[in-house]
Amino acid sequence: MGPLLSLLTKKTGSSELALDAIASVAAAVGLPGRIEPDEELAGLALCARGESIEAVSKHLGWKDFERFCSSILRGRGYRVRENIYLRKPRAQIDVFAMSDRTSLAVDCKHWARTSGRGALAGLVRAQLVRARRLHDSLDGTGPIAAVILVMVDPGERFVEGGAVVPIFAFGDFLDNIEAHRRMLDLV
Numbered sequence: 001m002g003p004l005l006s007l008l009t010k011k012t013g014s015s016e017l018a019l020d021a022i023a024s025v026a027a028a029v030g031l032p033g034r035i036e037p038d039e040e041l042a043g044l045a046l047c048a049r050g051e052s053i054e055a056v057s058k059h060l061g062w063k064d065f066e067r068f069c070s071s072i073l074r075g076r077g078y079r080v081r082e083n084i085y086l087r088k089p090r091a092q093i094d095v096f097a098m099s100d101r102t103s104l105a106v107d108c109k110h111w112a113r114t115s116g117r118g119a120l121a122g123l124v125r126a127q128l129v130r131a132r133r134l135h136d137s138l139d140g141t142g143p144i145a146a147v148i149l150v151m152v153d154p155g156e157r158f159v160e161g162g163a164v165v166p167i168f169a170f171g172d173f174l175d176n177i178e179a180h181r182r183m184l185d186l187v
Contacts, residue, residue, distance in 0.1 A: 003059045004042035011049060021045040029074040040067045044075070054168040057151060062110040066094050069108050069149055069170070073097040076174050078104075084134065091130050098141070102177055102186070105131035106147045117156065123148050124162035132187040143186035145177075161185025 001009070009018040019037060025044040026035045035041065043056040043064075053072075060068055070080045078097035085092050095106040107127045127146040135144050146162035153166040157173075161184060165173045173180065 002039045004039045008042045008045055029071045039064050043068055044071055057167045065110040066108045070095050086133050093130055103144045104147050105144050106149050109150045111151055120159050120164055124159045135187050145184045145186055158183040
């Protein structure tokens with residue numbers, strides 16, 4: 001049992017109640033049928049019970065972190081595709097989240113610290129290129145915003161037309177995406 005499953009079991013008082021909490025959150029994010037409990041779903045259940053999203057995400061590996069972010073987006077009503085591979089040149093979009101108004105090309109960075117504005121600018125520029133390539137490869141897709149989702153607060157939220165969002169501010173960013181549109185270079 002991983003650390004988040006253990007913590008959820010402790011907070012709910014039993015394994016059975018932890019499984020009930022996981023089933024409830026899985027249904028809320030649109031996962032069909034019987035699911036196997038995992039760290040990502042335990043993390044979502046903990047967040048639903050008031051645990052901070054930042055504290056939870058620190059217990060996830062990088063791949064779990066990507067799935068965790070995807071689940072948050074699903075819970076907010078986005079249609080989500082993970083690990084989209086682009087060819088010539090080869091590139092990857094970690095998470096593509098679509099809504100009726102704005103879509104997001106999300107690069108999930110499970111780092112304990114950031115490397116400064118220059119490094120963030122390089123990440124954003126690369127994500128903008130990937131977002132543009134993705135947009136060009138899809139028919140009828142509306143505007144796509146480039147988002148870098150990070151574990152810690154880099155101090156800047158918008159760099160060279162892309163959003164740099166710490167995990168603890170992800171919900172606020174999604175709630176206010178329309179207000180942020182003017183800060184984003186939508187492709």
